[in-house]
Amino acid sequence: MSQHRHPGASGRAGAVPALPDLPEATVARLPEYLRALHNLADAGHETVSSEGLSAAAGVNSAKLRKDLSHLGSYGTRGVGYDVALLIEQIEYVLGLTQRRAVALVGVGNLGHALAGYDGFASRGFRIAALLDADPSRVGEEINGLVVRHVDELPAIAVEESIAIGVIATPAAAAQRVADQLVAVGVTSILNFAPCVLSVPEGVDVRKVDLAIELQILSFHEHRKASLTALPATGGSALTALPGGLAATDTQEAIGT
Amino acid sequence: MSQHRHPGASGRAGAVPALPDLPEATVARLPEYLRALHNLADAGHETVSSEGLSAAAGVNSAKLRKDLSHLGSYGTRGVGYDVALLIEQIEYVLGLTQRRAVALVGVGNLGHALAGYDGFASRGFRIAALLDADPSRVGEEINGLVVRHVDELPAIAVEESIAIGVIATPAAAAQRVADQLVAVGVTSILNFAPCVLSVPEGVDVRKVDLAIELQILSFHEHRKASLTALPATGGSALTALPGGLAATDTQEAIGT
DNA sequence: AGGCGCTTGTGAAGACGTGCACAAATCGCG
DNA sequence: CGCGATTTGTGCACGTCTTCACAAGCGCCT
Numbered sequence: 001m002s003q004h005r006h007p008g009a010s011g012r013a014g015a016v017p018a019l020p021d022l023p024e025a026t027v028a029r030l031p032e033y034l035r036a037l038h039n040l041a042d043a044g045h046e047t048v049s050s051e052g053l054s055a056a057a058g059v060n061s062a063k064l065r066k067d068l069s070h071l072g073s074y075g076t077r078g079v080g081y082d083v084a085l086l087i088e089q090i091e092y093v094l095g096l097t098q099r100r101a102v103a104l105v106g107v108g109n110l111g112h113a114l115a116g117y118d119g120f121a122s123r124g125f126r127i128a129a130l131l132d133a134d135p136s137r138v139g140e141e142i143n144g145l146v147v148r149h150v151d152e153l154p155a156i157a158v159e160e161s162i163a164i165g166v167i168a169t170p171a172a173a174a175q176r177v178a179d180q181l182v183a184v185g186v187t188s189i190l191n192f193a194p195c196v197l198s199v200p201e202g203v204d205v206r207k208v209d210l211a212i213e214l215q216i217l218s219f220h221e222h223r224k225a226s227l228t229a230l231p232a233t234g235g236s237a238l239t240a241l242p243g244g245l246a247a248t249d250t251q252e253a254i255g256t
Numbered sequence: 257m258s259q260h261r262h263p264g265a266s267g268r269a270g271a272v273p274a275l276p277d278l279p280e281a282t283v284a285r286l287p288e289y290l291r292a293l294h295n296l297a298d299a300g301h302e303t304v305s306s307e308g309l310s311a312a313a314g315v316n317s318a319k320l321r322k323d324l325s326h327l328g329s330y331g332t333r334g335v336g337y338d339v340a341l342l343i344e345q346i347e348y349v350l351g352l353t354q355r356r357a358v359a360l361v362g363v364g365n366l367g368h369a370l371a372g373y374d375g376f377a378s379r380g381f382r383i384a385a386l387l388d389a390d391p392s393r394v395g396e397e398i399n400g401l402v403v404r405h406v407d408e409l410p411a412i413a414v415e416e417s418i419a420i421g422v423i424a425t426p427a428a429a430a431q432r433v434a435d436q437l438v439a440v441g442v443t444s445i446l447n448f449a450p451c452v453l454s455v456p457e458g459v460d461v462r463k464v465d466l467a468i469e470l471q472i473l474s475f476h477e478h479r480k481a482s483l484t485a486l487p488a489t490g491g492s493a494l495t496a497l498p499g500g501l502a503a504t505d506t507q508e509a510i511g512t
Numbered sequence: 513a514g515g516c517g518c519t520t521g522t523g524a525a526g527a528c529g530t531g532c533a534c535a536a537a538t539c540g541c542g
Numbered sequence: 543c544g545c546g547a548t549t550t551g552t553g554c555a556c557g558t559c560t561t562c563a564c565a566a567g568c569g570c571c572t
Contacts, residue, residue: 031471058452077520078568095478113369119467188473196314204476206469211375213462215287217444220460222351223275333550334538
């Protein structure tokens with residue numbers, strides 16, 4: 001790409017696209033901010049303070065300001081952030097200005113649901129292909145897309161320009177699919193199969209395991225149960241917990 | 257930490273086993289270890305070294321040892337860990353020794369898939385109720401369970417002892433459902449709706465947002481693209497990256 | 513124009529997580 | 543019985559993330 005002017009332009013002579021290498025923790029929160037911003041925009045807000053936005057996104061306001069400061073100074077002191085401008089900025093940084101094609105492999109139970117999930121399209125992704133290794137599933141039409149055989153992947157990768165692969169197969173098949181995706185040049189994979197994937201350097205894999213989330217909750221349940229079973233150390237032990245139970249990823253008691 | 261207290265048989269000597277408050281990062285990895293251990297057990301292994309297990313789980317071996325050390329000393333120097341014993345220990349700590357009842361609210365696209373997902377049952381969870389607010393969906397049978405109206409929640413919470421609530425509704429309905437779950441005593445919620453939930457203190461909420469995962473991958477795609485587009489500053493900039501691209505949560509190039 | 517209230521952006525400190533490197537411990541074998 | 547090979551458990555240093563607290567900047571009102 002040549003000079004990719006930021007959406008909002010905003011001067012800064014010939015500034016490079018200059019994706020500042022954001023902290024990973026910040027990157028993980030940007031989509032949340034983006035969603036909150038869209039909600040605010042729909043509600044008619046033109047500007048929002050860090051306090052307001054952080055509340056809508058469920059994070060600490062200082063954290064939000066620091067996160068946003070990493071992508072440049074797009075706020076106005078005494079006023080807040082311009083909602084529309086911030087949306088453009090975040091979408092640019094996240095690479096959402098171009099609609100990315102997603103190949104979904106495995107149209108079983110979960111794959112079916114993913115194929116019909118609205119959230120993808122509304123966030124700038126386009127499911128470009130549905131694939132499965134089971135011949136009996138090939139040909140089925142889901143949500144306007146016909147399921148094709150996974151061996152057609154090379155051809156499909158040429159037709160559509162696949163940017164991201166989603167694996168929703170059983171664990172036993174996941175590694176093979178990953179290899180096939182990598183072979184056709186896919187460098188980002190979202191893995192729903194409960195297994196570890198081995199991929200060459202430069203390929204990013206994110207994993208989502210629904211059962212793991214439940215197990216983490218189970219731990220906290222177990223822990224809470226064992227705590228309430230202890231009448232000792234005064235009731236304060238339970239009510240005075242500042243945020244000790246709070247998990248890194250777990251949103252906690254926000255109050256109203 | 258000298259006296260090993262086995263989950264099942266151990267004598268529950270008045271005092272609660274006193275779950276050592278594990279670092280949250282450790283808790284999040286335990287389920288992964290558990291899965292790897294089950295695989296090893298199925299493959300006939302009786303013991304496993306930290307090196308072997310960490311490879312199977314896709315983590316650093318030192319990290320694994322430190323994680324396991326938090327739950328006590330269950331390894332044997334020079335030998336490794338007893339697979340069966342470690343499975344018991346982790347399952348105990350995670351509270352999986354008792355099968356927990358899960359209420360799934362929202363049987364739309366995603367809810368349907370979750371209702372049919374094998375991974376829950378095989379990990380010690382039991383979907384005890386399917387609920388929906390849409391009367392036209394009530395009565396439908398999915399995987400042997402009949403969908404009931406969400407207003408029946410109080411009754412159901414008494415019948416079954418619901419430990420965890422799963423929200424798979426549209427975002428607009430999620431907060432109301434969360435309130436209903438909290439009202440019947442649920443203190444752990446897994447939220448698939450793309451919104452922030454507000455819950456009272458002591459209630460744990462974990463969120464899974466499929467679109468967010470894709471957006472994070474999109475960022476890395478965008479970043480990789482902008483890097484390869486820059487021939488300047490010597491090729492070293494690209495090849496010399498030690499692990500700079502590596503994401504905290506993203507598994508990276510494990511090589512073979 | 514000047515002051516005042518509000519909000520951003522950031523320095524600094526602390527909490528947390530990670531990974532190296534090594535001492536301690538165990539087994540098997542001669 | 544002792545020795546070496548092996549592997550766990552952990553002290554320590556380093557990097558990342560979070561949070562507080564506050565100066566700098568902006569707009570509005572008088």
